Amino acid sequence: MPPTTPPTGLPPMKDLTTENITENVHIVNSQCPSPRLKYLLHQIVSHLHEFCLETRLSTEEWSYGIKFLTEIGQISDDLRHEFILLSDTLGVSSLVDAINHPRQPPATEGTVLGPFHTHDAVDMSHGAVLHTDPDATPLFVLASIKDTAGNPIPDVKVDVWEGDSKGFYDVQNPNREGPDGRGVLRSDEDGLFWFQAIVPVPYPIPMDGPVGKMLKALGRHPNRPGHVHFMLDKPGWDLLITALYPRGDPYESSDPVFGVKESLVVDLSTVEDEEMAKKYGVKVGTKLLKHDFVLLSEEEARELRKKNAIEAMEKQGRKVVFHDDLPVPADDS
């Protein structure tokens, strides 16, 4: 097929040597109509080339990398997201969450969504039992949701999910008939919600694919410390996807997906108060997780993202303009 698209208007590349490949890629990409995409590609290409140059990447290593990435794509399907697992195990997912949902005290920090959230969890009333697992240690969860000024936030949609006493989520059960270990509540007029969960246990991430091979080669273990997931959602407030990790888990300081943050490690106590036990319909002696969540408003989060973006650009010695709230260097606008 003869070529049909002449490269009109393209600035000619430099004099084409082994040394100026990076610069030439930037020139060829410089006609990208989207300033944001142009900036992303400029940085991707710079980092990829810098990586090859500083490591003197061998042809065999490059070839291995191509095969590794191809296998990750090929093992992926609607239920298995191996590229997300790669992103998780390299700390990228956690970082992207932190960038997009920045928090400053007293706001609650977020963490990775993970692969086990579903959209079929049913509405439940306060105090409902999340799990039907008879082998589990019951855990009563009592939580509040407030704004940064300390005011309660009512009517927040609270999506909660966790694995069972063996470390499995319901979706990992091949005979799953419906949701188990998950539910949706709404905070009451005092910003409170409560439910009966189980004390979470550690569990391994999938190790039978290319990412598992990578972790083995790196000498890493696959076990996530036990946790309960929370997604707090209300229009006008920055979405909070987070999890709480009971203190003392053996994998607390080596989470393979870097989801644990110090502020999300919690101390469990015990329901010792007869009045409380009666009020919430739980037994005295039940394990208790009390926690105060603090949400940023959308406006607070947007301002914080913008401030951080300007700082990140200044660190590169660049002035910034925003396209759809995302930064690009001003000299490209």
Place this chain on the structure above:
Amino acid sequence: MPPTTPPTGLPPMKDLTTENITENVHIVNSQCPSPRLKYLLHQIVSHLHEFCLETRLSTEEWSYGIKFLTEIGQISDDLRHEFILLSDTLGVSSLVDAINHPRQPPATEGTVLGPFHTHDAVDMSHGAVLHTDPDATPLFVLASIKDTAGNPIPDVKVDVWEGDSKGFYDVQNPNREGPDGRGVLRSDEDGLFWFQAIVPVPYPIPMDGPVGKMLKALGRHPNRPGHVHFMLDKPGWDLLITALYPRGDPYESSDPVFGVKESLVVDLSTVEDEEMAKKYGVKVGTKLLKHDFVLLSEEEARELRKKNAIEAMEKQGRKVVFHDDLPVPADDS
């Protein structure tokens, strides 16, 4: 499944905040038993995180990237290597070749292998006709192979391949019955080889996959300038994979895979000498490509790679040790 591998001996991560994710990933990866793999991962993680931080990568962009990479894996098969195409179009393949086969004058520069090399090309004698394409403009190729001191190198295996007058390689023909447009020669005792090819024409790289979508979004055209491929192989000499590009192609300065280098752009002349025409069995007036290839010895190439690796490490302020001829920082050894 309860976890079975305790993280014995792993240095505990830092105090686990949004700010120290990168450092924590490095700590978790620090027990990798291979110093080279540890170094590669350290640099990959640093660059990935730096990219996210400096661009403030949005959750939607991250998600698009995951989908893009997954699709590239899924469209790939034994005949289609979309990840190699991605590497080619971002200049990575060309860079990796330059790193692994460094050249200094007068040695001939290399370039990308491309996806159209096969292993079924047949041996041919000097002067043989490479192509059976009746629509093509014949091109007589007469070449020498020398070392850096100017001595001829005999008995080099010379693998040559090129597309037809429409820009197609034989492997792109669904009715392909055998090799066409490719062959294998051996340089004679004077280091010479010659054959009858065709004047190459430009052709587009595959645009029907995710990489094609990327090029369109970047405003890039798919057309490679016309070229003839050469692979020169002899034990004791650094493998030379290269191509020659007749000057004046409209895509000469905007090659989508960054294979063109100034030293590989050649001027065609014409067979004007009756004696030459008779000697090589071609007509007076035939287009002529004369070229002198210069090979580095394996030893020269190894020394050059080592010198470049030491310089690249020093640029990072690091001392270097070598494992299997590949560099790692000395403080990790």
